[in-house]
Amino acid sequence: MKTWNGSDLEQIGGAEELALRSERGDGSLRDPVTMWVVRAGDQLYVRSVKGTDGPWYRGTRSRHQGRVEAGGVRQEVAFREADPGVYTRVDAAYRDKYGRYPDIVQHVLTDRARASTLRLEPR
Template sequence: MTNFSDADLAKVGTAEELDLRSERGDGTLRDPVTMWVVRSGDHVYVRSVKGTAGPWYRGTLSRHQGRIDAGGVQRQVTFRRADPGEYAAVDAAYREKYGRYTSIVEHVLTDLARESTLRLEPR
């Protein structure tokens, strides 16, 4: 596993949004999907409001890799399912970063959304 540099972690972690492009089975990239991104410790995470049934999330399952663009950082990444033990810290990161959007942030804090938590790892 490769880690983000401290500078890239800071940039991605403070970016308001992230563009995610997952790879299709043939290796081509899907259209970008804009979403919230959070940093917890030395990792960055995304979640699907629609859970594992969300279209963009299902797209990550083809090859478990793609490309992200956030805060001026563009990287090829691997999508790793987060361990349930990581959910509480990711919840806290979403509350801290996006808590000003009170009625919206709750949608990424549901059990449905938690099950779709992906850790983004540079490759």
């Protein structure tokens, strides 16, 4: 597993939103999707409100890689399924970072959303 350098981890993890582009089977990038991103420890995570049925999540499953942009950083990434053991830490990160939006943040804390938790790994 590759690790984030400190600067990119800080910039992306601290950004309010992230633009995610997954790769199609032919290697071209899909249109960007804007979403929330959280940092838990030295890792970055995203979730789909619609769970594993969410269109952008399904798009990450074809090649398990793509590109993210946030906080002035553009990075090629691999999308890795998160270990369920980190869900509680990721939940806490969402609450801490986005708790000022209580009516919205609750949607990324459901079992359905948790099942779609992806760890972003630099490549």
